Amino acid sequence: MKCTVVGMWGGFPKQNGPTSGYLVEKDGFSILLDAGSGVAAHVQNYIDLNDLHHIFLTHYHYDHSVDIGSFLFGRMISTQLGRVDKTLNFYGPGDKGVEARVNKVRNNTFHSYGKNSTFNVGPFSIEFHKNAYTVETYAMRITDDDGHVLVYTADTSYRKSLVRFAEGADVLISECSLYAGEDGEKMGHMDAEEVGGLAAKAGVGKLVLSHLPHYGNLDELAASAESAGGRGVVLAEAGMEIEV
Template identity: 75%
Template sequence: MKCTVVGMWGGFPKKNEPTSGYLVEKDGFAILLDCGSGVAAHVQNYIDLNALHHVFVSHYHYDHSSDLGTFLFSRMINTQLKRVDKQLNIYGPADNDVKSRVDKVKQNNFHSYNKDSTFQVGPFSIKFHKNAHSVETYAMRITDDAGHSLVYTADSSYRKSLARFAEDADVLITECSLYEEEDGEKMGHMNARDVGMLAEKAGVEKVILSHLPHYGNLEELAETFRKVGAGEAVLAEAGMEIEV
């Protein structure tokens, strides 16, 4: 499978670069992980919106979900224009307000999930881990029909259970919101040292650092990761393609 980084900034987008969004594809089938600010516009560089029928939202902070309404209205309008005849499926933590928003716009379905859920969607199996964050948030493990796996942490401070969830994944896309001296536990995020420990405990060698901060020298994040001795990591970039 292939994963394209649509956007990777934390909090708010940079000029021409969205917040969190990751397009996962195999054999002509696609799912989207998170739909933060700017993702709906930029994902169209890689796929027609009418060919995307499944959007998984990790949590409802704006930098992960603010484009949800855009996807809903795209499906409604394009159905009316007879450009697509399939409903759009939105998956997210149970939330009555979000469910109501989705249900009010025709041609869209809401599916809630929790830590025990598993979805089989095309060639992908998707499982979830409940994170340590300021709102209900889930990491996702996507496994294709050949057994290859990608883990997307979304937002979380470090937890041993998250390392177990990511164990032996082929690729780990992990938030790296903070620099080494900053307290990830307090903020509900991980700093670069936390991320290095996560990758080491999980036994993952291919690591993509995402949910990046808007300040400081980003290369320091990767340098700190290397000091932990957890292999190699690269900074996510908009448009980056990752083979899993």
């Protein structure tokens, strides 16, 4: 599978730089992980909106989900114009408000998931890990029909259970909101050392640091993650293509 980073900033977008969004593709089939600020606009650099039918949301903070509305109206209007006749499916933690918002807009459908859910969509199987975060949030493990594995942490503090969940992944896209020495447990996020340690313990082949902070020297994040044992460490950037 191939993963294209649509956006990777934590919290809020930069100028022309979206927050969380990752387009995962194989054999002409696509799924989008998260729909943060600017993702609906920028994902069109890589795919026609009418060819996207599955959006997996990790949680409902704005930097991961605010563009739900853009995708809903996009599908509704394209349906009215006769440009598409397939449903746009949203998958997210159970939330009556989000479910109602999605389902009332023509040609959009909401599916809730929990920690024991598995979805088989096209060539992908998607499993979930309940994170330690301020709101209900899940990491995702995507396995393709060739057995290649991509794990995306979304937002979370460090937990040992993440090591098991990411075990043996070819690629781990991890949030890396904090620099080494900052208090991840208090902030509900991980620092670069924790992320590097997670990747090392899980034996992942390549580590992509994402959900990056708007301050400091980002190269220090990669250096800290490498020192902690992370292999193949790179900083995510918009447009980056990752072969999994």
